[in-house]
Amino acid sequence: MNDLCVQFDGVSKRYKHFSLESIDLQLATGAVMGFIGANGAGKSTTIRILMGLVHQDEGAVQVLGHPMPADQAAAKLDIGFVSEDMRLYGAATLAWHMAFLRPIYPRWDQAYADSLLLRFDLKPEQKIKGLSHGQRVKAALLLALARRPRLLVLDEPTTGLDPVARVEVLEELMAVLADEDRTILFSSHNTKDVEQISDRITFIDRGRIIDCDDKESFLDRWRRLRLVLPPDGVVPRLPDIVQVGGSGRLPVLTTNRFEPAMVSVCNDMGATVQAVDTMTLEEIFVANVHSRRERLTA
Amino acid sequence: MHSDIVISQTDSRPMYLQIMEQVKQRVAVGDWAAGEEIPSIRQLAVALRVSVITVKRAYLELEREGVILTQQGKGSIVTPDPNLGPRLYHEELSEHLDEVARLGNLLGLSEEEIARRTKEATSRLTESRLAKEIA
Numbered sequence: 123m124n125d126l127c128v129q130f131d132g133v134s135k136r137y138k139h140f141s142l143e144s145i146d147l148q149l150a151t152g153a154v155m156g157f158i159g160a161n162g163a164g165k166s167t168t169i170r171i172l173m174g175l176v177h178q179d180e181g182a183v184q185v186l187g188h189p190m191p192a193d194q195a196a197a198k199l200d201i202g203f204v205s206e207d208m209r210l211y212g213a214a215t216l217a218w219h220m221a222f223l224r225p226i227y228p229r230w231d232q233a234y235a236d237s238l239l240l241r242f243d244l245k246p247e248q249k250i251k252g253l254s255h256g257q258r259v260k261a262a263l264l265l266a267l268a269r270r271p272r273l274l275v276l277d278e279p280t281t282g283l284d285p286v287a288r289v290e291v292l293e294e295l296m297a298v299l300a301d302e303d304r305t306i307l308f309s310s311h312n313t314k315d316v317e318q319i320s321d322r323i324t325f326i327d328r329g330r331i332i333d334c335d336d337k338e339s340f341l342d343r344w345r346r347l348r349l350v351l352p353p354d355g356v357v358p359r360l361p362d363i364v365q366v367g368g369s370g371r372l373p374v375l376t377t378n379r380f381e382p383a384m385v386s387v388c389n390d391m392g393a394t395v396q397a398v399d400t401m402t403l404e405e406i407f408v409a410n411v412h413s414r415r416e417r418l419t420a
Numbered sequence: 421m422h423s424d425i426v427i428s429q430t431d432s433r434p435m436y437l438q439i440m441e442q443v444k445q446r447v448a449v450g451d452w453a454a455g456e457e458i459p460s461i462r463q464l465a466v467a468l469r470v471s472v473i474t475v476k477r478a479y480l481e482l483e484r485e486g487v488i489l490t491q492q493g494k495g496s497i498v499t500p501d502p503n504l505g506p507r508l509y510h511e512e513l514s515e516h517l518d519e520v521a522r523l524g525n526l527l528g529l530s531e532e533e534i535a536r537r538t539k540e541a542t543s544r545l546t547e548s549r550l551a552k553e554i555a
């Protein structure tokens with residue numbers, strides 16, 4: 123087995139009003155990847171291609187060693203998929219769903235399913251249509267987890283959840299990771315969830331991957347420099363500055379390749395560096411999207 | 421063993437720094453003894469609900485500082501050096517003293533004045549200890 127769980131090579135898919143352009147994506151076995159993008163950026167289309175639900179026009183997709191979509195039946199035995207529009211039968215109970223899935227998936231773990239029922243505070247005899255949104259997400263997650271899949275693919279798993287349910291879901295996702303052969307890919311526009319549990323971060327915007335790196339590297343390389351210029355001073359020209367904001371004598375520079383030497387260069391040019399701020403993943407994402415869109419329109 | 425490490429969401433410092441600081445504290449007070457095995461990167465990540473890569477980063481830096489030793493495939497241990505705990509306290513003390521010097525300088529205090537104030541602080545600590553013993 124190769125140690126890449128998911129691999130996209132130059133994958134494209136064109137629709138009338140949206141296209142996904144040459145997506146390259148690599149996810150190592152045992153890692154958690156957070157897939158971040160605005161609504162309509164192409165997260166769900168990418169995930170659908172990964173699942174073999176949508177067929178790419180170009181490019182190769184490998185999931186758990188299976189070429190997709192050709193080998194999707196075999197791949198899906200090992201993938202647990204939860205999405206917002208997950209179709210569970212409204213008239214049936216959660217117990218019915220469990221009984222339905224058990225014979226299909228050889229690794230179905232009933233003891234684990236029972237413990238999840240308790241931890242998620244779900245009642246197996248309740249009908250799906252009577253469940254709240256949060257309960258429905260937890261039910262779908264339970265059905266996916268109890269199959270003990272090697273890859274979990276979650277499309278916006280925490281969207282619309284209350285704080286208690288969000289923590290329950292994140293806790294269970296981390297528990298899965300205790301086994302180092304399991305891999306998680308999840309999309310979200312809630313960067314805080316992604317920031318907490320992801321090893322790798324991929325940003326997607328307007329159908330293209332705009333950045334992909336280890337989370338720690340992202341947090342290390344992006345910085346905001348707050349400067350004070352002398353009267354009539356000019357903003358120092360530095361490499362790798364993606365945004366210049368602030369006002370007149372108090373400019374704020376955002377860099378995506380911070381080096382401590384930048385501070386001394388600013389000082390040499392007569393500007394005082396008041397502060398070097400770290401940025402949250404959300405700020406990094408927004409700055410990333412803005413700077414790229416500006417470059418495209420410039 | 422390790423569930424008492426707490427990651428604060430309101431602490432603006434990076435998570436790996438928070439993890440490092442708390443591991444060092446445990447070693448300094450002797451909760452994690454020299455040579456003792458500590459949780460694996462993955463175990464601690466799962467317990468803290470933070471990503472594996474964040475804990476890996478913290479462990480790498482701790483190893484660089486000589487606090488822990490990571491053996492390939494064998495997990496990590498606290499560096500088997502009986503002086504490690506005291507050393508960590510000394511390092512922390514030096515950092516605080518540097519800060520005292522910096523602030524004193526900022527206020528324009530003389531060296532003697534800064535030394536006098538430090539002595540006052542130690543006297544206060546001794547007094548409050550004595551007061552507690554009497555009570």
